[in-house]
Amino acid sequence: MSSRSSTEVRRLGVALLGSTGSIGRQTVEVLEAHPDRFRVRAVATGRNASELEAQARRLRPAVVALAVEGAALDVPAGVERWHGEDALERMAVRDDVDIVVIATGGVVSLRPVLAALRAGKVVATANKETLVAGGHLVMAEARARADERAAVDARDPLATTLAWLRPIDSEHSAIWQCLVGEPRSGIARLILTASGGPFRDASAEEIAAATPEQALRHPNWSMGAKITIDSATLANKGLEVIEARWLYDVGYDAIDVVVHPQSIVHSAVLFIDGSLKAQLGTPDMRLPIQYALTHPERLPSPTTPPDLVAAARLDFRAPDETRFPALRIAREAGRLGSRASAALIAADEVAVARFLDRTLDFNGIPRLLEAAVRRFGEGGDQTPDVAALVALDREVRAAYATGPVTG
Ligand SMILES: NC(=O)c1ccc[n+]([C@@H]2O[C@H](COP(=O)([O-])OP(=O)(O)OC[C@H]3O[C@@H](n4cnc5c(N)ncnc54)[C@H](OP(=O)(O)O)[C@@H]3O)[C@@H](O)[C@H]2O)c1
Known part of the structure; x- marks a missing residue:
């Protein structure tokens, strides 16, 4: 500085x-x-x-x-x-x-x-x-x-x-806060929590018929439209898995996703001695924003602290990658490398925009992601420079801007 x-x-x-x-x-x-x-x-x-x-x-x-x-x-x-x-x-x-x-x-x-x-x-x-x-x-x-x-x-x-x-992303801030004072060699697994979005308990048929209005109704967080739709498809959690892999230098096999409907546990770290540390808070982005600005210091904030007695219970379950394939597709893209995950990002922007303007159905989003990762992500240089990333971004957007998307 x-x-x-x-x-x-x-x-x-x-x-x-x-x-x-x-x-x-x-x-x-x-x-x-x-x-x-x-x-x-x-x-x-x-x-x-x-x-x-x-x-x-x-x-x-x-x-x-x-x-x-x-x-x-x-x-x-x-x-x-x-x-x-x-x-x-x-x-x-x-x-x-x-x-x-x-x-x-x-x-x-x-x-x-x-x-x-x-x-x-x-x-x-x-x-x-x-x-x-x-x-x-x-x-x-x-x-x-x-x-x-x-x-x-x-x-x-x-x-x-x-x-x-x-x-600043709340899950990654939670992991960061759990890791303060911990050597990297002590990390066994990272556990990212996901609210499950508005279709957490919806049937496959209901998800297939989901409208933008329904998908924009996030149960716990108030966010921008793009990330709210990404939360509904679980693409957001897939992107967060890739983000965590880079931030914490941990392999994909050691990053788990757990659905936690209350969004109170923001994420957790399992250490090699079997100890599990988690960060808890109410869903309020002002807290991770402030922590990122003041780290390692903590300052008072307007965030309401979590009330464990009022919460009474915290539920956890495994994600369903059949109803929400975007999570699997993102993991696969991450494993392929940066070219594939860059293709995923560009495809997701197009897919979400098209869903919002009703030229793509809800399940068309993961369909488009999978098609784009296969077509643009596989092979090639998986450590592209900035110019190559920008060119790829344009190419993917142009390929899917209009027209039907087949799987
Ligand atoms: N929202 C959340 O709670 C949340 C939580 C975790 C992570 N994130 C991540 O944070 C990022 C932002 O999310 P968001 O929900 O805040 O999005 P958002 O509400 O859509 O806001 C995006 C901002 O970027 C601006 N912008 C767009 N193009 C720009 C450009 N070329 N130059 C400068 N500014 C530009 C927009 O400006 P205009 O509106 O003026 O066009 C707007 O201010 C995303 O990556 C998201 O995944 C968000």
Whole structure:
């Protein structure tokens, strides 16, 4: 991280990419709750100009950026306006930025994440697509930063990969919190919990007839549309398995998924001595967002703590990969390598968009995923560079944008 004058030293400069979405808005809440800790320097979003303008008035960043070109932006005097493809990357490496929060969907943040890590910035990411498609690139950068610090002092808090690349996804935050103070050699298995989504108890026939309205009704979490549909198909859990494989350097055979309808246990780690550690909390993303920003410190938060007596019981069961094949397909893509999981990500964006605009049925989503992984994911270079990943993303989207999808 860049050095600062003594008066600024406790206030970390933050760049927030994807500020108007579900994670972005909650990140703004967390940052505003701790004005003595954070100073927002750069804020970027896709097309929501009015919310970006409101955020610029509240946060007074040095710069804002909108992805859509040409939109007029009414921001306070002194706030710079950036446009263009490289705006996110330029924000991520600013001298006045210490932490970059990634709250965009898709792979649009892959280049900014790599640039930020290379420039010695901490990256806190909710975005899973970046790791699923580019885990081999991103983790190499995070490891390099940690190794540099460890070469000077192995006890330096930044001498671990997770100090540089911090997960916000609640399951991965839970695992991270379970692993604090634990050597990697002690890990036996990672256990990711899944709510099971709105069709957890639905029959195969009901799932086949599922509408966007039904799929958007998540039982426990309030999230963006894409991830809510991914939760209904369990594709989200599949992406999280791949994300966990990269973040924690654990093989696919040692990552389990368990359906836990109450969403109180956010995930767990089994250690080699048979001890199982879990992190519990109410479903509120502000907690993992804040933890990623303040790690290793904990600060008060508005999150309601879990009440075990009120919860009374916690249920767990194995996932059903017959009704929810997307989980199996994602695991298979992960095992094939980064080309296959990048194809999966692109296919999933297309499939979810098509389901939402009713040109694909619910079961068409896993059908499209499987077809895309077979056609684009198998063989080839399974450690693609950024340019190859971007080209693959375009190719897969173009292939499935319209028309029927056969299995
Ligand atoms: N929501 C959750 O609770 C949750 C939990 C765990 C993980 N995640 C992950 O976090 C990520 C974000 O999820 P979300 O639910 O917050 O999504 P979302 O509500 O759809 O928000 C996405 C944000 O990214 C912005 N964006 C899109 N294209 C952009 C571009 N080219 N440049 C800059 N910003 C761009 C959008 O801007 P506009 O709206 O202005 O177009 C919006 O602010 C996803 O990877 C998701 O899987 C989310």
